[in-house]
Amino acid sequence: MAINFKQETVKVDYVIGEDTVRESITREVEIPVDEKPNIERVLEVDTSIRNVTAEAEDGGAVLEGVIDVGVIYVADAPEEEPQQPVHYFTGTFEFTNFIDIPEAEEGMDAFGDVNIIRATYDFVDERTVEVTVVIRKFAKVTDLRQITIVTDVKGIKEDLIERELLRIESVIAEDLEQVIVRGELDVPPEKPPVERVLKVDLDLVDEIQVDVTDDGVIVDGTFEGGIVYVSTEEDQSVHFAEGIIEFSEVIDLPGVEPDMSAFVDVFLKRFDFRLRNEGTVVEVEALVEFFTKVTQPKQVKVITDILDDRVEIEEELLRVEEVIGEDTVVDTVTEQLIVPNGKPDIERILEVNAQLRDPMGQVEDGGVAIEATIQGKVLYVADIEDQPVHFFSDDFDFTNFVGIPGAEVGMSSYIDVRLKRVRATQLNQRTVEMTATLVKFAKVTDFRQLTIVSDIVVVSPVVDDPVCDRPSRVVYVVQPGDTLYKIAKRYRSTVAAIVDANDIVNPDKLEVGQKLVIPKCIIDEPEEPPKPPKPPLG
Structure with missing residues (x-):
């Protein structure tokens, strides 16, 4: 019986490596405005993490993020205000860390997750609190690879074929796209108009909505914006206003379907702003980058070995997360x-x-x-x-x-x-x-x-006469997927012998249906050169 086999090409996230580390970060946060009273006693400090990003570099992954700190305290009120009111202020500090993943390279995909394990605080002075945050950081680096898998073989006894069931996330499509998001931050009617903007902050709200549709992904999200500005009033007082900017973006990805899963990362690259409507509106224009990956669970039976001397197999190492x-x-x-x-x-x-x-x-x-x-x-x-x-x-x-x-x-x-x-x-x-x-x-x-x-x-049967001076010849018709290397192996010949026998100009270019004369003989395997001795230890 002739030997036939089926192949399938899949795109997978090949796992390069991952690691989890812990770190303690200590920073001081100060009461940000003079209008707030001094601290008599700290009641509570809460912390949260946002804007976590991961980027692969040679040898590892860089994790970056922002820790928000909120402090509730009893005010050091003067004697005429004995009730000591409760006040609240916030602060932020950024962190950047490198996690070692030896085989990682720049340009690969990285995923990061950071959680706060514990947060403690110490009273420094009447305007300052020292906060210590213990965080757990996880980083994983993957590489999108296209892998050919042999899924079935006919013509070989089943007990000579070793198989394994594999459940993978097959990558259907991915895209990196930059778009302009526009919106307005309104100054509330009870606040004076803007004379001059001192600072504008724009932060992405962590929760984004992702919907997979036919041939695309819809991403809905919200930016929270804050404006610190000098007012138009005579005393040029400083004020703060805040608002939100919502966005909805359609990412075109031909071939995706609603029952597939989507992962979307949104990055705020930069933004500009300008005043409108006599200082009552700040118009924001942001450059936003969307990284989108759509996957589908796939269950395949892969062949891991064939114990038959009529075939030679090519193997590949597969490292994936089975879902x-x-x-x-x-x-x-x-x-x-x-x-x-x-x-x-x-x-x-x-x-x-x-x-x-x-x-x-x-x-x-x-x-x-x-x-x-x-x-x-x-x-x-x-x-x-x-x-x-x-x-x-x-x-x-x-x-x-x-x-x-x-x-x-x-x-x-x-x-x-x-x-x-x-x-x-x-x-x-x-x-x-x-x-x-x-x-x-x-x-x-x-x-x-x-x-x-x-x-x-x-591999064809071995010829009786192993001498190559007078080889037997066969005529072979090139089939889809053939290469000279495969044909030479099949007939126990060499690429050079086939090229010489057919006057082939470009060995890398074969046409389906092309007829080749194949010199057929047994090729002696060259002896493997001896390995150099290992250097002495120490």
């Missing part, structure tokens, strides 16, 4: 927050919010166990005579399970947990019931490294 499954679930967590001893009773709740700390995912049989800490924060008016404002916080842990069939202990997971909404009910003067709605995404993968068969050369 086991993923899911997104919405869950609600309810916890009671108790006013600490020493603080007065609650008259009225002013504000309740929460912060998510150190989310962790652990793969178990059948899914992912997600653990995290939620810090509930309550700002309230005290039930005492002068009704001062007080603040307290309380931490509680939660554990949830996201079911993913096929997940097993030892596999890897990627999780993304977000607080969608926080509600609060005052149960009594000492108890607040907080309800937090969580959106949890979990994806389970298994790193696979295996050698696959990428091509097969069918």
Whole structure:
């Protein structure tokens, strides 16, 4: 029976390497404006991370991001204001780190994820707080590669063929596109018009909406903008105004379909602004870069070896993350927050919010166990005579399970947990019931490294006379996918012998249907030169 085989070409993210490291970052944040009073006592410091980017370089990946810090404190009020009001100010600091991934090269794809594990603070002086943040950084570098896989062979006994089932994310399309996003930041009617802009900040809100359609991806998102400006009033007072700029962009990607998955990274490259409408509107024009990748789960049976001397195989090392499954679930967590001893009773709740700390995912049989800490924060008016404002916080842990069939202990997971909404009910003067709605995404993968068969050369039977001086000859008709190397292997000849016998000018160019005279003989394998001795240690 003739030997035939099928090949399939797939695009995959070839895993170059990944690593997770921890780091402690310490910075000082100061009260930014003179109008705010000095600090008597710090009540709470909250931190969050935004604008995390990852870029592959030779030997590793560079992670960059911004840490936002918010400080709630009791003001050092003068004697005529004994109630010591609560104030709040914010600060930011950036971080840049290099994570070693030895085989990484510039131009490859990089993914980064940074989480805050713990945040502590120290009182420096009446205007300054020192904040220490411990972060966990994960970086992975991949390279988009097109790989040919032999998926089926006919004409060879099944027990001589070794196969493995592989579930991969096949890359359907990817695109890097830059567009101009325009929008306006309005000065509120109660604030004076702008005489001169001192500073404009524009930040991307982390949550973007991605919808895959036929032949394209729609990306919706929001930029938050802030303006610090000198007003047109006589005293030229400095004011602040903020607003949002929404965008919706269609990325054309022929061949994608709605049931596929899309990953989109949005980068703000630069922006310009100008005043409009007599200083009541700041018009912003931003250059935004969209990196879009669309993938589709694919299950293929790959051939890893063929134990038959009638064929010679070409092999290739494949290193990919096999996708086991993923899911997104919405869950609600309810916890009671108790006013600490020493603080007065609650008259009225002013504000309740929460912060998510150190989310962790652990793969178990059948899914992912997600653990995290939620810090509930309550700002309230005290039930005492002068009704001062007080603040307290309380931490509680939660554990949830996201079911993913096929997940097993030892596999890897990627999780993304977000607080969608926080509600609060005052149960009594000492108890607040907080309800937090969580959106949890979990994806389970298994790193696979295996050698696959990428091509097969069918070898003709050995001729009786191994002498090449008077070789037998056959006439061969070139088939699709043939190369001189494959044909020479098939008939135990050499590329040089075929070129000479057919007066071939360009050995790299064959035409389907072309007839070739093949000199057929057994080629002795040259002896492998001896390896040089290893240098002595030390």
